Amino acid sequence: HRKVAAEAALQGGSSRRMPTMFNWEELMISKLLRRTFVAATIVAAASGFATASKAQSIADIAAKGTVTIGVLTGIPPYDTVDASGNTDGFLADMARDVAAALGTELQIVPVNNASRAAALESGRVDLLIAQMTATPERAKTFLMTNPYGAYEMRFIGLKDTKIEKLEDLAGKRVSVPKGSTQDVAVSGYGLDGLEVVRFDDDALAMQALISGQVDATAAVATVAQDTIKKRNLTDLEIKADVPIFTLYWSMAVRKDAAELHQWLNNFIYYQEVTGRINELHKKWVGVPVPGGKLPSF
Structure with a gap:
């Protein structure tokens, strides 16, 4: 079209044909762009439908027949290993109750502080019962x-x-699990x-203190007390004069699992009002959940 228009101009033909030719070319390009846009819109819509289809529901879990739950390990007395080498303890019992209430089989996936978030984000687990505190930062992801336990x-x-006071920590090395609330x-x-000094989980952070790598560690008081008692670590003590905080543990699901999230809130409420949570906590930790009635939000 450019060639025809150029020859017409050289031969003295009407110059008004050139814009016509060029407008026709622009029209074709415009049509091509519209087709590309429509195709892209269809792909985007299909992608949106695909994403929506992955939204996790109770029916999805029931259909596959198994709920996969990430359970934090390395924090006795909240967890232990049974005679067959399987994860057991307070968190494992909570996971068993979740599966029973859902009417599905249970697959427990052991996780630690460093791996638990990735396990949930990647879809390796359906939910976490992994002693995560519901911080505003975690709630973004x-x-x-609602909490199922306190510490x-x-x-x-x-x-x-x-x-004896916070200032006494100046110049000291303190171990924490990486990415934990005590780390923050x-x-x-x-x-x-x-x-x-950061480690992958609570057990390694505690071992750093026992082996003399650090001056202190920040840990859940009941976990530390259990370790001191079981290992006869008579030279260690909990520094009660400098409390860090009292916080609560929540379960976690992916952002697309709103129905499962609401169901778990209902489940936790029922577990508390029937006394089941305190029953399990006393079974494994020796005392009821600290702090009295669990909060909700």
Whole structure:
């Protein structure tokens, strides 16, 4: 078309044909762009439908016949290993109750502080019962349920290590599980010389204290007390004068699992009012859930 228009112009033909030819070419390009846009819209819509079809529902879990639950390990007395080498304990019992209420089989996937979020995001597990606190930051990524348990976070150190006030941590090395709530808390103290040493889970953070790699660790008080008792670590103590915080554990599901999230809230409510949560907590930890009635949000 450009050639025809150029020859017409050289031969003295009407120059008004050139815009006509070029307009026709633009029309064809416009049609092509519209077709491309429509195709892209269809693909996007199909993609949207595909995403929507992956939204996790109770019916989806019932259809596959198994609920896969990530359970935090390495935090006795909340977890242990049975005679067959399988994960057991308070969290495992909670997972069993969830599966029973759903009417499905249960697959427990052991996770730690470092791997639990990725296990849920990737779809490796349907939900987490992994002692996650419902922080605003985590709520950006997951749907966090009402709490099913509570804990007191404390410092643990040698008896001759003076930690009577927060300032006593200046110049000390403190171990924490990487990405945990105690990691966030201790890292935010801003004390001169305080070094936060991160490990993949609570057990490794505690072992760092036992082996002398750090001066103290930040841990759940009941977990620390259980470790001290079972391993006869008479030179260690919980530093009760410097509480870190008392917080709560929530279950977690993916953002597209709103129905499952609501069902779990109902499940937790029922477990509490029937006394089942305290029953399981006393079975494994020796005492009821600290703090009395669990909050909801």
